[in-house]
Structures are given as C-alpha cells and as structure tokens.
Amino acid sequence: xxxxxxxxxxxxxxxxxxxxxxxxxxxxxxxxxxxxxxxxxxxxxxxxxxxxxxxxxxxxxxxxxxxxxxxxxxxxxxxxxxxxxxxxxxxxxxxxxxxxxxxxxxxxxxxxxxxxxxxxxxxxxxxxxxxxxxxxxxxxxxxxxxxxxxxxxxxxxxxxxxxxxxxxxxxxxxxxxxxxxxxxxxxxxxxxxxxxxxxxxxxxxxxxxxxxxxxxxxxxxxxxxxxxxxxxxxxxxxxxxxxxxxxxxxxxxxxxxxxxxxxxxxxxxxxxxxxxxxxxxxxxxxxxxxxxxxxxxxxxxxxxxxx
Amino acid sequence: xxxxxxxxxxxxxxxxxxxxxxxxxxxxxxxxxxxxxxxxxxxxxxxxxxxxxxxxxxxxxxxxxxxxxxxxxxxxxxxxxxxxxxxxxxxxxxxxxxxxxxxxxxxxxxxxxxxxxxxxxxxxxxxxxxxxxxxxxxxxxxxxxxxxxxxxxxxxxxxxxxxxxxxxxxxxxxxxxxxxxxxxxxxxxxxxxxxxxxxxxxxxxxxxxxxxxxxxxxxxxxxxxxxxxxxxxxxxxxxxxxxxxxxxxxxxxxxxxxxxxxxxxxxxxxxxxxxxxxxxxxxxxxxxxxxxxxxxxxxxxxxxxxx
Numbered sequence: 001x002x003x004x005x006x007x008x009x010x011x012x013x014x015x016x017x018x019x020x021x022x023x024x025x026x027x028x029x030x031x032x033x034x035x036x037x038x039x040x041x042x043x044x045x046x047x048x049x050x051x052x053x054x055x056x057x058x059x060x061x062x063x064x065x066x067x068x069x070x071x072x073x074x075x076x077x078x079x080x081x082x083x084x085x086x087x088x089x090x091x092x093x094x095x096x097x098x099x100x101x102x103x104x105x106x107x108x109x110x111x112x113x114x115x116x117x118x119x120x121x122x123x124x125x126x127x128x129x130x131x132x133x134x135x136x137x138x139x140x141x142x143x144x145x146x147x148x149x150x151x152x153x154x155x156x157x158x159x160x161x162x163x164x165x166x167x168x169x170x171x172x173x174x175x176x177x178x179x180x181x182x183x184x185x186x187x188x189x190x191x192x193x194x195x196x197x198x199x200x201x202x203x204x205x206x207x208x209x210x211x212x213x214x215x216x217x218x219x220x221x222x223x224x225x226x227x228x229x230x231x232x233x234x235x236x237x238x239x240x241x242x243x244x245x246x247x248x249x250x251x252x253x254x255x256x257x258x259x260x261x262x263x264x265x266x267x268x269x270x271x272x273x274x275x276x277x278x279x280x281x282x283x284x285x286x287x288x289x290x291x292x293x294x295x296x297x298x299x300x301x302x303x304x305x306x307x
Numbered sequence: 308x309x310x311x312x313x314x315x316x317x318x319x320x321x322x323x324x325x326x327x328x329x330x331x332x333x334x335x336x337x338x339x340x341x342x343x344x345x346x347x348x349x350x351x352x353x354x355x356x357x358x359x360x361x362x363x364x365x366x367x368x369x370x371x372x373x374x375x376x377x378x379x380x381x382x383x384x385x386x387x388x389x390x391x392x393x394x395x396x397x398x399x400x401x402x403x404x405x406x407x408x409x410x411x412x413x414x415x416x417x418x419x420x421x422x423x424x425x426x427x428x429x430x431x432x433x434x435x436x437x438x439x440x441x442x443x444x445x446x447x448x449x450x451x452x453x454x455x456x457x458x459x460x461x462x463x464x465x466x467x468x469x470x471x472x473x474x475x476x477x478x479x480x481x482x483x484x485x486x487x488x489x490x491x492x493x494x495x496x497x498x499x500x501x502x503x504x505x506x507x508x509x510x511x512x513x514x515x516x517x518x519x520x521x522x523x524x525x526x527x528x529x530x531x532x533x534x535x536x537x538x539x540x541x542x543x544x545x546x547x548x549x550x551x552x553x554x555x556x557x558x559x560x561x562x563x564x565x566x567x568x569x570x571x572x573x574x575x576x577x578x579x580x581x582x583x584x585x586x587x588x589x590x591x592x593x594x595x596x597x598x599x600x601x602x603x604x605x606x607x608x609x610x611x612x613x614x
Contacts, residue, residue: 022477023452024460025467031452078417083409102390103463106413110385110420111452117424118447125440133432140425145330145338145418153331156410160332170329 030104053276054191067119070112077109142178151175159239168241177209200270207263217242337411360583361498374426377419384416449485458482466546475548484516507577514570524549
C-alpha cells in the first residue's frame with residue numbers, strides 16, 4: 001500500500017496549494033520550488049496509514065497528511081534562514097532563500113502555514129465538534145510556544161543554557177518530538193481513538209522522537225570519521241545541543257538502545273489493541289537498521305582511533 | 308461603549324497568549340515586548356462592536372477581535388524585518404528584531420499566528436458548521452496567496468511591475484484591504500449576517516481600505532513638507548507603490564474623495580438594513596477628519612511652492 005500511495009501523495013504535496021495566475025512572480029517561483037522539492041514523505045505516509053487503521057475517510061486523511069507536511073516544510077524554510085541555521089541546501093536543492101531571496105522564502109513559508117491550517121480544518125470537518133476542539137488544542141500546543149517554537153528557540157540559544165542531558169532533551173522534546181506527536185497522535189485524536197491507544201501512540205512518539213534526535217546527533221559527530229579517523233561536528237562548531245557530544249558516543253548509543261526498547265514495549269501493546277497499526281512495526285525496523293548503521297560507523301571510528 | 312471597552316481589550320491583547328514558565332527566555336522577552344506594545348486597537352474594537360450589532364456572544368467576539376489583532380501584529384513584525392522594510396521603530400517602541408534579534412522576532416510572529424488560528428477556531432465554535440466552513444475559507448483566502456501575502460510580495464517587488472494606478476490598487480487590495488475585509492466582513496460571516504449586509508460590508512471594506520491607503524500615500528509624500536516646503540517621500544526612495552507619487556497630490560485627493568463617497572453610499576444602505584451598525588458612521592467621521600487634515604497639509608504645501 002505504501003508503495004502504491006507514494007506517487008499520489010507526492011502529487012498531493014505538489015498541488016494542494018493552488019497558485020493563482022495573478023500571484024506575484026517572485027512568490028510564485030519560490031512556492032513552485034518548494035512544492036516541487038518534497039521530502040521523503042515518510043510523515044504523511046504514516047498519517048495515511050494511521051487513518052486507514054481507524055477507517056477514517058481517505059480524502060480527509062490526505063488533507064491532514066499534506067497539512068502536516070506543509071507545517072514541517074515551513075519550519076525547515078524558517079530554520080534554514082541566514083539568521084537561524086544559515087543553511088544553503090535542503091532536500092537536494094538550494095534553500096528557498098538562497099535561490100529566491102529571504103522575503104520570498106518567508107512569504108512562501110507563511111503561505112504553507114496558512115494553507116496547512118485550512119487543510120487541518122477541512123480534514124477535521126469529518127469528525128464531531130468535541131473531537132475537533134481537542135484536536136485544535138493539540139495542534140496549537142505542539143506548534144506553538146509550548147512546542148515547536150520553544151524547541152527552535154532553545155536550540156538557537158543553547159549556548160546560554162546549562163549543557164546537560166536535561167537541556168538536550170528539552171530541545172528535542174520541542175523541536176523533534178512535537179512534529180512526531182502531530183504525526184502519530186493527532187490523526188488518532190481526529191479518528192476518535194480510545195484514550196489507551198492515544199497514550200501508547202504518545203509514548204511511541206516521545207521514544208522514537210528522542211531516538212531519532214540521538215541518531216541525528218551521532219551522525220553529526222561521526223560524519224567524515226571514515227576519512228579523517230577523527231570526529232567532526234557541525235553541532236560542536238555552532239554550539240548546538242548534541243547528546244553524543246555531551247556524554248560520548250558509547251553512552252549515546254546505550255541511551256538510544258534504551259529508548260528504542262521503551263518504544264518497542266509501547267508498540268507491542270498498541271499492536272495488541274489495534275492490529276491494523278502493524279505498519280508501525282516496519283518503521284521500527286527502519287529505525288533499528290539506521291541505529292545499526294550508526295553503531296557500525298561508531299565502532300569503525302573508534303577502531304581507527306576516534307572516540 | 309467604545310471607551311469603556313478600551314481597557315479590557317488592551318488587557319485581552321496582553322494576556323491572550325499565555326507564556327509558560329519553561330518558555331525560552333529570548334522568545335519570552337520578545338513576546339512580552341510585543342504583547343505590551345499594542346496598537347490603537349481600532350480594528351479589534353470594530354469587531355467587538357460589529358459582533359454586538361448581531362448579538363454574537365461577547366467572549367467569542369473578543370477571541371475573534373484578538374485573533375485578528377494578532378494576525379495584524381505578526382504581519383507588521385515580518386514587514387519590519389531587515390530583508391523587508393528594514394524598519395527600526397513600531398508603535399512607539401523599537402522593532403522586535405532590533406531589540407531581540409531576527410530569530411526571536413520571527414518566532415514571536417509565528418507564535419502570534421499559531422495562537423490567532425486557535426482563537427479564530429474557538430470564536431467560531433459558537434456558530435453552525437456551514438458558517439464555520441465559509442469563515443475558514445474567508446480567513447485562508449485573505450491571509451494567504453490570494454490576499455495579504457500576495458499584497459506584501461507585490462509591494463516588495465513593485466520596482467519590477469508597471470507603475471500604474473492598476474498596480475497600486477492590486478497592492479492595496481492585497482496588503483491593506485485584505486485585513487480590513489477580515490475586520491469588517493469575517494465577523495459578519497461568523498454572526499450569520501444576511502448576504503445583502505455581507506455585500507455592503509465588503510464594499511465598505513474595499514472603499515475604506517483603498518481610501519486608507521491613499522491617506523497613507525499622501526502622508527508619505529507630504530511628510531516634512533511643513534519644514535522644507537518640498538515633498539519628501541520614503542516610498543519614492545524605496546520605489547514603493549504610492550498613488551500620490553503616481554498621479555500627483557491633487558488627483559490623489561480627488562480619488563480619495565470619490566472612494567469615500569462610494570463608501571458612504573454603501574454605509575447609508577447598511578444603516579437602513581442594520582441600524583445597530585451606527586458605530587461605523589463614527590469611524591467614517593474619523594476617516595473624513597483625517598482626509599481634511601491631509602487636504603489642508605496639501606494646500607499648505609502647495610502654497611509654499613511644493614506640488
């Protein structure tokens with residue numbers, strides 16, 4: 001099902017923000033660039049599969065999936081700006097601000113956000129008012145000052161914070177877990193999943209989100225280690241939170257392993273309650289494979305004298 | 308009523324985006340700065356008065372009023388950024404990016420937008436689902452690529468466009484009229500106003516929005532004319548759309564007068580349909596007074612040799 005759906009979902013990403021003929025050309029070009037360079041689409045596919053597990057109408061599921069991918073894409077455009085991470089490349093193409101200037105990048109990101117709220121709204125129109133209220137509060141909480149925005153601000157201002165595991169976790173909870181919660185829990189809220197399943201999905205989102213962040217931290221620390229035999233790190237030079245920098249590669253790997261096992265436990269329980277969420281077990285496999293790959297890099301790095 | 312409500316509305320602006328204790332300090336400071344420097348609050352007051360004219364619940368009216376003021380404030384924060392208008396002062400205080408840096412300014416603006424969508428949602432929960440759908444589409448249309456964002460992009464890229472009255476009007480329709488439509492028409496949609504009243508409110512929004520822009524253009528052209536006897540203009544130096552620069556002060560004043568009379572006609576008809584909207588007649592008075600003031604400046608400027 002995932003393979004069959006890959007193309008329709010990419011197409012939905014490209015066409016769900018209609019660009020009228022009278023749109024100002026700079027903004028149009030920036031948006032066309034964004035809409036034709038979609039990401040891996042793993043997140044929207046999870047939403048489609050999750051909604052299917054709860055027999056939620058397909059059209060509404062797709063609206064929700066694209067909405068979340070638009071929010072995510074907008075957050076990347078802002079993160080990449082010169083005043084934030086000052087990135088030059090994203091999704092294999094030049095960043096929007098590099099190609100079309102900062103104003104058009106900002107306006108394009110705002111256009112994605114505006115459209116995303118409208119799509120969430122439409123997706124939710126299929127469910128009862130009390131669920132809509134809970135879902136909207138969930139969106140607000142995880143995108144706003146209690147979620148993603150706080151995470152991004154903590155990340156940018158990490159140098160002013162105590163460099164502890166607790167701080168790195170606060171950043172990851174805001175910046176990474178918020179969007180994964182919106183991917184795993186919000187669809188289930190909208191589908192009317194029972195509280196026990198929401199709780200298990202929330203635990204999976206937290207453990208996988210924190211795991212995902214550690215894998216990212218390890219990659220950052222180990223990148224180029226094959227060639228140099230030494231660790232190189234962008235997080236180190238920018239003074240950004242990184243678990244592997246803080247406690248070392250070995251302890252980070254142990255922590256990752258523990259988090260994945262906690263996630264497994266929650267997932268096993270969810271599968272008993274809702275066998276149709278078995279697609280999540282495949283995703284867990286991908287995460288574990290990635291962990292194994294990172295572990296091997298770490299061992300190779302160490303055997304060459306790196307730490 | 309307006310005077311009595313002034314303080315509660317300012318307070319609502321200040322407290323409707325709760326800042327939790329674990330909020331990152333830079334973002335917290337930026338948001339506190341924004342929330343304690345509210346604007347004139349004319350727009351939210353219009354929304355409160357309009358909702359009262361349709362006997363809409365007060366709490367919901369206040370949520371909608373603050374939501375629109377948050378959207379408006381966020382748009383100003385983005386407009387003021389160095390890559391856009393590069394402004395240094397706003398509402399009698401330093402711009403957010405000047406005081407707290409660009410990243411915190413951007414994140415604060417996004418926090419206002421996120422909260423504003425949640426407040427619009429809550430305000431609308433008091434009305435039937437079909438009205439909610441129409442209202443949400445209206446919000447999307449006027450804030451997004453068909454409205455405000457297109458207007459801002461046209462404004463920034465005016466130098467690449469034909470310098471005609473038609474272009475200045477396209478910019479004003481996007482940048483100025485969109486937000487005035489959200490102030491005058493959206494509340495009426497949510498209140499379930501009949502189509503004829505929606506149509507009249509839309510005409511008032513268009514004519515007043517275009518008038519307001521011309522008054523702004525005239526001020527820009529005539530600013531400092533008292534001291535120098537010559538016109539000075541920021542729009543001229545930045546190559547931004549300005550009706551008075553394009554057709555001259557005299558023709559701009561004539562155009563303003565014509566637009567205000569068209570607005571008057573729509574308002575007179577609305578007052579027959581819905582006498583409770585009489586507060587709009589007071590606002591018309593304010594606009595006319597401002598026009599008279601600008602006209603006098605123009606005459607004084609001309610008598611001193613300016614054109």
